[in-house]
Amino acid sequence: MPPPSVVKSQSKLADSAAEKTILKASCLCGAPNHEVTLSTSDLPLKGYMCHCTSCRRMTGAQCLTVVFCPEYYQPAQSVLDKMTAYVFTKRITQYFCTTCGCQMLARCLEDGDDPNSTVTWDVATGTLERIEDIVDWQGHEHLQDTLDGGFADFLTEINGKKLERWPAHYGKHEQVPPGWTSTSRSEVEASPSDKLHCTCRCGGVEFYVTRPSARSALAEKYWPESPPLDISNEQLPPESETFYMRDNRTKFLAGLCSCNSCRLAAGVEITTWAFIPAFQITQDKEGKIPWSGDFGTLRKYESSPGCYRYFCSRCGAIVFYDADGREFLKDVAVGLVDAPEGSRAESWFGWRTRRLGYRDDDIPRAESFVLAIEKGLREWEASRPGADLSGGSRSGGAL
């Protein structure tokens, strides 16, 4: 989070005579919907993207996207009563919708050691009905935690304005360039683990994923069983029918989604999902306890008939998405992965860069942001050795 000094620069009191702008803020279920009333002169609000491990684990996304409100904005208690409070640090308490899990607000104490110090609030931008001309994006922080630059490499500038890229707290140390990777990353690349550990921030939801293989291509045929270990007699479906796999079936497909439903379920601008056969997800490291929609602090929310979203009821992280008729496959929130090569987990996932899922949903509220990501994805793909520009052939699930 940016230092309190960033917040201080904004006006302390709303001028009652000043022109007002009302920002509508919503989640997927609508229970704690509210309005943020600001003096128009305080717009645009400065927007920040935090990539720290805690924010990724708490949202399930690649970063938290927030704006800081002027000191005069204080949400009504009746709104907060419909949310669950999660103590993030001694300075910051997060509030997410109890029903659908959407991260909505954060209460920030100016001094974490002084409970009587000034309280300001930040709003998760994914809840805002519009961000075009409302949010002035400043940049990325805590990139050090990503090891690989994470989502920041997909979004380097907006409307020609270069986004700042800070390794730790905003404005501290030297900025890092696009394509930067941590030196602690290369040491672990040589020994990729065969299990991918995933966890939410509070640890209430933890699970493991096994490496993709040719067996993964048979996930649908054998559901709810696992494909046999020896598949030498099996006819594998053509690669075009296993849209959830990439790179000659050595990786799972991962992609960015900007649909309204995902945005309002997470509270962040962009969600990131990996498509993983259910038989490859287990609750334990040994691989004995199979996937279930009900373990740990997981809570299920039916976002539309036959579509299910799962989130942590204690810290609010989005975790899984699945749908009736497609039970063999689970969408896993990529922010939860604990891959030693970094937050994009590129030894596991092949990223879809040719398009942003459901971009037309987001254009009316966030056109500049959407166009910037599309440009960023193209440039990131082109900058990689052995760039694969073929993209996925078919859409799937939440993406």
Ligand SMILES: [Zn+2]
């Ligand atoms: Zn809700």
Ligand SMILES: [Zn+2]
């Ligand atoms: Zn953070």
Ligand SMILES: [Zn+2]
């Ligand atoms: Zn949790």
